[in-house]
Every structure is written in structure tokens, then in C-alpha cells.
Amino acid sequence: MRKRLKEKLSTRLPAEALKKVYSSFDIVGDIAIMKTAGASQQETQEVAKEILSIHKNIKTVLTQTSAIKKGYRTRDLKLIAGENKTIATYNESGCTFKVDVEKCYFSPRLSHERARIAKLVQRGETVVNMFAGVGCFSIIIAKSVPQTKVYSVDINPAAFQCMVENVLYNRVFSSVHPLLGDAKHIVETQLRGVADRILMPLPELALQYLTSALLALKSSGGWIHFHDFQHATAEEDPAEKTKEKVTEKLRGLNVGYTIANARVVRSTGPNWWHIVLDVHVTKLPSKF
Numbered sequence: 001m002r003k004r005l006k007e008k009l010s011t012r013l014p015a016e017a018l019k020k021v022y023s024s025f026d027i028v029g030d031i032a033i034m035k036t037a038g039a040s041q042q043e044t045q046e047v048a049k050e051i052l053s054i055h056k057n058i059k060t061v062l063t064q065t066s067a068i069k070k071g072y073r074t075r076d077l078k079l080i081a082g083e084n085k086t087i088a089t090y091n092e093s094g095c096t097f098k099v100d101v102e103k104c105y106f107s108p109r110l111s112h113e114r115a116r117i118a119k120l121v122q123r124g125e126t127v128v129n130m131f132a133g134v135g136c137f138s139i140i141i142a143k144s145v146p147q148t149k150v151y152s153v154d155i156n157p158a159a160f161q162c163m164v165e166n167v168l169y170n171r172v173f174s175s176v177h178p179l180l181g182d183a184k185h186i187v188e189t190q191l192r193g194v195a196d197r198i199l200m201p202l203p204e205l206a207l208q209y210l211t212s213a214l215l216a217l218k219s220s221g222g223w224i225h226f227h228d229f230q231h232a233t234a235e236e237d238p239a240e241k242t243k244e245k246v247t248e249k250l251r252g253l254n255v256g257y258t259i260a261n262a263r264v265v266r267s268t269g270p271n272w273w274h275i276v277l278d279v280h281v282t283k284l285p286s287k288f
Contacts, residue, residue, distance in 0.1 A: 034062070065077065074156075110136075127151070128195040130202070152167075153179045195217050195218060198213040204229065229268060238275055
């Protein structure tokens with residue numbers, strides 16, 4: 001579809017204008033979110049019209065007009081074509097999610113990672129999702145693996161509200177427990193020593209919150225899925241750079257561990273990568 005879009009646009013936009021428009025875009029339910037790099041309003045509208053023409057299920061085309069902001073990880077969006085709305089219904093792994101793409105961080109590009117993690121979770125595990133967003137990781141795990149308990153934490157009230165509705169809609173209210181607040185505070189006050197597995201799908205804060213993730217693990221240890229944004233040149237291995245960073249942190253805390261897997265999830269920009277490590281913690285320090 002992306003190739004087809006670019007081919008069609010090549011007959012309507014000059015080559016220089018075409019370079020300014022990203023040929024890739026995200027589709028969340030019936031909303032398409034595109035990025036432009038200095039393209040004019042007319043050029044952006046041409047792309048939006050073509051998206052609506054090719055993807056008959058899309059009702060709204062938005063363009064991202066700001067970088068992802070710190071805190072709640074929201075972004076500014078502008079309507080380019082179609083219906084004026086930001087709430088979509090998104091389906092993945094047999095689950096249905098309400099997503100407000102303007103007020104909540106959400107990426108359909110993590111669908112493979114969400115499915116991968118769900119396959120790793122064992123029956124009866126207790127999971128702490130420290131940065132749950134609208135609840136996708138948490139709900140997919142609960143629907144896929146019987147008798148799991150997932151504490152699903154997020155600090156963004158809008159994302160939390162969507163999460164609560166998604167838990168009810170997908171009928172996993174006996175397994176997924178939404179918690180509103182900062183993950184560090186929630187762990188320290190409510191979730192010490194409860195988890196077999198920790199999810200940390202917020203690359204910007206994962207290293208800062210790693211000690212809290214260790215606090216949430218059971219005394220016998222468990223798994224931490226650590227996400228990171230890593231810069232790497234063509235001569236460097238981004239996953240190895242993230243492993244070095246986490247190794248230094250864990251050794252400094254006197255934690256026994258092995259890194260069972262390190263993988264690139266996706267590219268996020270020139271020489272920037274989204275990395276995930278599967279860390280098996282085998283020994284926790286007596287004190288942090």
C-alpha cells in the first residue's frame with residue numbers, strides 16, 4: 001500500500017515535493033496519521049486525499065505537527081482530510097481497543113512485540129506493566145494466557161480512562177488491574193515483590209525506573225522486558241550498546257542476571273533504534 005501510494009503521488013507531485021512527504025504512515029482503526037517534512041499545505045492535502053482514495057476504511061487523516069512530548073508522550077495533530085475526530089477503535093490479536101490518538105501515546109508498530117511478549121508469559125504469572133498506556137500489552141496477555149494477573153500502570157489520566165474501558169470491553173476485568181499514577185510510586189507503595197515479569201515499554205524512562213522494576217520482582221527473581229532508544233552508527237550494534245548500558249546499571253546494583261535476548265524492534269529515525277532486552281534476574285540484592 002505504501003508503494004502504491006508513492007507511485008500514485010509521483011504523477012501528482014513534483015519530485016522535490018514528494019521527497020518532503022513521508023510515504024509511511026500509521027493506521028489506527030479508521031484514522032491515518034502521517035508525517036510531513038516541510039511539505040506545503042497543498043502537498044499534504046494531496047497525500048491525504050490519496051490515502052482516503054486507496055484505503056476505503058479510513059475516515060480521517062491527521063498530520064503530526066509536533067514531536068512526541070515528555071510526560072504523557074502526546075503529540076499535536078492537525079486534521080487534513082475526512083472526519084474531525086481523534087478517537088479510533090483498533091483491533092489486534094483478537095482484542096479491541098479504544099484509542100484517543102491525540103491524548104494517549106499509541107503505536108501500531110509494536111504489534112509484533114506485544115504478541116511476542118504474550119507468548120513468553122506462563123500460565124499463572126503475575127505481571128507488572130509499568131507504562132501501560134491504553135492497556136494493549138496487558139489485555140493481550142490476559143486474553144492469551146489463562147490465570148494471569150496483570151497490574152497495569154499509567155500516569156496519563158486519558159490513557160488510564162481508555163485502559164479501564166478497554167479492560168471492560170475485552171472482559172478481562174478479573175485479570176487486569178488498572179492503576180493510575182507514577183509507576184515508581186505505585187511499585188514502592190503497592191507492588192513490592194509481587195511480580196514474575198515486568199514490562200517497561202517506555203524507552204525514555206526505562207533506565208531511570210529500572211530499580212523500581214527490580215523492587216516489583218518476587219524475591220526469587222523473574223523477567224524484565226527493558227525498552228530503550230539507542231543511537232548507533234553503521235559500524236555500531238545498537239542492541240549491544242543497550243546491553244552495555246543495562247549491564248553497567250545491574251552490576252552497580254549487585255544484581256544477578258542474564259540477558260537472554262536483545263533485539264531491534266524498529267528504526268525510529270536516522271541512526272536511531274528502538275531496542276528491547278529480555279533480562280532474566282536470578283538474584284536480587286538484599287538492599288537497593
